[in-house]
Amino acid sequence: xxxxxxxxxxxxxxxxxxxxxxxxxxxxxxxxxxxxxxxxxxxxxxxxxxxxxxxxxxxxxxxxxxxxxxxxxxxxxxxxxxxxxxxxxxxxxxxxxxxxxxxxxxxxxxxxxxxxxxxxxxxxxxxxxxxxxxxxxxxxxxxxxxxxxxxxxxxxxxxxxxxxxxxxxxxxxxxxxxxxxxxxxxxxxxxxxxxxxxxxxxxxxxxxxxxxxxxxxxxxxxxxxxxxxxxxxxxxxxxxxxxxxxxxxxxxxxxxxxxxxxxxxxxxxxxxxxxxxxxxxxxxxxxxxxxxxxxxxxxxxxxxxxxxxxxxxxxxxxxxx
Numbered sequence: 478x479x480x481x482x483x484x485x486x487x488x489x490x491x492x493x494x495x496x497x498x499x500x501x502x503x504x505x506x507x508x509x510x511x512x513x514x515x516x517x518x519x520x521x522x523x524x525x526x527x528x529x530x531x532x533x534x535x536x537x538x539x540x541x542x543x544x545x546x547x548x549x550x551x552x553x554x555x556x557x558x559x560x561x562x563x564x565x566x567x568x569x570x571x572x573x574x575x576x577x578x579x580x581x582x583x584x585x586x587x588x589x590x591x592x593x594x595x596x597x598x599x600x601x602x603x604x605x606x607x608x609x610x611x612x613x614x615x616x617x618x619x620x621x622x623x624x625x626x627x628x629x630x631x632x633x634x635x636x637x638x639x640x641x642x643x644x645x646x647x648x649x650x651x652x653x654x655x656x657x658x659x660x661x662x663x664x665x666x667x668x669x670x671x672x673x674x675x676x677x678x679x680x681x682x683x684x685x686x687x688x689x690x691x692x693x694x695x696x697x698x699x700x701x702x703x704x705x706x707x708x709x710x711x712x713x714x715x716x717x718x719x720x721x722x723x724x725x726x727x728x729x730x731x732x733x734x735x736x737x738x739x740x741x742x743x744x745x746x747x748x749x750x751x752x753x754x755x756x757x758x759x760x761x762x763x764x765x766x767x768x769x770x771x772x773x774x775x776x777x778x779x780x781x782x783x784x785x786x787x788x789x790x791x792x793x794x795x796x797x798x
Contacts, residue, residue, distance in 0.1 A: 478564045478565070478583045478586065478587065478590075479504065479505060479506070479561060479562070479563050479564050480505040480506070480563060480564065480565050480566075480567055480582075480583075481505070481506045481507075481508060481553075481554075481557045481561075481563040481565070481566050481567070481665075482500050482505060482506065482507045482508065482567055482568075482569055483508050483550050483553045483554065483566060483567065483568040483569070484496070484500075484507060484508065484509040484510065484568075484569050484570075485509070485510045485512075485539045485540075485546060485549065485550070485569075485570055485571055486509060486510070486511055486512070486571050486572075487512050487513075487571045487572075488571065488572065488748060488750075489516070489750075490516055490519055490520065491749075492748065492749055493509070493511065493516065493520055494520065494523055495760060496574060496760070497509065497520075497524065497530050499574070499575075499760065499761060499763050499764055500575075500763065501527070501529040501530055502763075502764050502767070503579050503764065503767065504529070505529065505579075506529045506530075506531065506557065506560060506561065506563070507529065507530050507531065508531045508533060508553040508556065508557060509530075509531070509532060509533060510533040510536065510537060510538065510539045510549050510553070511532065511533075511537070512537075512538050512539070512540065514537075517532060517537060520532060531556065531557075531560070533549060533552070533553055533556070535552050535556060536548060536549040536552050540617075540619070540621070540622060541570070541571075541621075541622040541684075541686075541726035542616050542621055542622050542683065542684045542686075542724070542726075543616040543617050543621065543685075544616070544617075544675070544676070544679050544680060544681070544682060544685055545617065546570070546656075546685075546686045547675050547679060547685040547686045547689045548675045548676055548679075550568055550686070551668060551669070551672045551675050551689070552672060554566055554665045554668060554669045554672070555669040555672045557665070557669075558666065558669060562662060563662045563665065564586070564590060564661070564662050565586055565659055565660065565661060565662065566658070566659070566660045566661075566662070566664075566665045567658070567659045567660075567743075568656075568657055568658055569657075569743065569745070570656065570657070570726060570727060570745065571726070571727075571745075571746065572727060572729075572745045572746030572747060572748045572751075573657075573713070573715075573727055573743055573744065573745030573746065573747070574743065574744065574745065574747055574759060574760060574762075574763070575742065575743055575762060575763040576714070576735060576741060576742065576743060576744040576747075576759050576762055577741075577742050577743075577762065577763075578762060578763060578764075578765050578766055579763050579764065579766070580766055581742075582742050582763075585712075585742065586659070590661065591661060592661070592706070592707065592708050593658070593659070593660045593661055593664050593694070593698075593707040593708070594658060594659040594660075594707065594708045594710065594711075594712060595654065595655065595657070595658040595659070595660070595690050595691065595694075595707060595708075595709075595711070596654045596655040596657075596709055596710055596711035596721065597652050597653070597654040597691045597709055598653055598654040598655070598721075598723070599652075599653065599654075600650060600651075600652055601650035601651040601652065605651050605653055606650075606651055608683060609645070609651045609653075609682065609683070609688065610639070610644040610645045610646075610647075611635035611636065611638070611639050611644060611645070611683070612635055612638055612639075612643055612644070612645070612680075612681040612682075613631045613632070613634070613635045613681050613682065613683045614631065614634050614635070614638075614681060615627055615630060615631040615634065616631060616681065616682075616683065622726060631683075632683075635683070645678075645682075647678065649692060649695065649696055651688060651692065652688060652691040652692050652695070653687050653688050653691075653723065654687060654688075654690075654691055654711075654721075655687070655711040655713070655721040656684075656686035656687050656690075656721070656726075657711060657713050657721070657743070658690050659712070660690075664694075664698055667697055667698055668693055668694075668697065668698075670697075671693065671696075671697050674689075674693060674696070674697075675689050675693075678692075683724070684723075684724050687723065687724075694707065712740065712741055712742045712743065713727075713741055713742070713743045713744065713745065714730065714734055714735055714737075714738035714741035714743075714744045715727035715728070715730070715744070715745050715746075716728035716729045716730040716731070716734065716745070716746060717729070718734075719734045719737060719738055727745035727746045728746060729746050729747075729748070729751035729752060730744055730745065730746060730747055730752070730755065731752070731755070732755055732758075735755075735759075744759070747759055747760075
């Protein structure tokens, strides 16, 4: 099985490089949006000749709550088609990493390799429609995900514009759910053909990453009699409470939360900045099996006679001093 990981990151150089190395070590590919210009250039130089690491250039920046994250992710899927055929597309937002071995994740997906995995919390309601119809003018401000003031100002301006009739008018109903997914290669190809739908539909939206996948699936995949048979479950454990919360990205995790979600395949946020011990416990979990095999090979390849000759040579050199 070949997996394309779709990433967005605000981590530092060491964590970005370590994450990419872990994800592609077993022949998967990683497509990453890096928000810092300087860091993007450094990472690009580091992986300049790597055939499975791809630094996003069509859209380089993405952040939680803004059109950029949804648009950038769908463009990553589109760009991936020029490199290889992938069995699954899996998105990982900032600070999210695999918390199971690759063989366990592959075994899980191979149980039914035709299934798409994403979580829809609910279909359109009057409250959701009222919120989603509005235009939010400050979601692209860098501090938007963390600043209560800017988030409040963004909501206030949207309400003001709505009173004067500046609202979205969609023919299809809204849906909302977790922004994380595991989609089959065939589904990815279909969505990539309609990548412009995201920009056309969700411009100045509030957290479009929570809506675009289920809405695109209904509009472009589950058509011509095809039944919606996706698995409506999110196999992520995310802080602060373990599961996705509306209008919020992943927050720092604890070991206790991880242990309370044994079915989760991915977890976030797990970063060196927030919890070094937790990060050290999980950053190389994905490749645990091959790391053990490499250790065994290293031990196996030690030639006892060669080692003995080296020790004797070192002793003789010391005696002649």
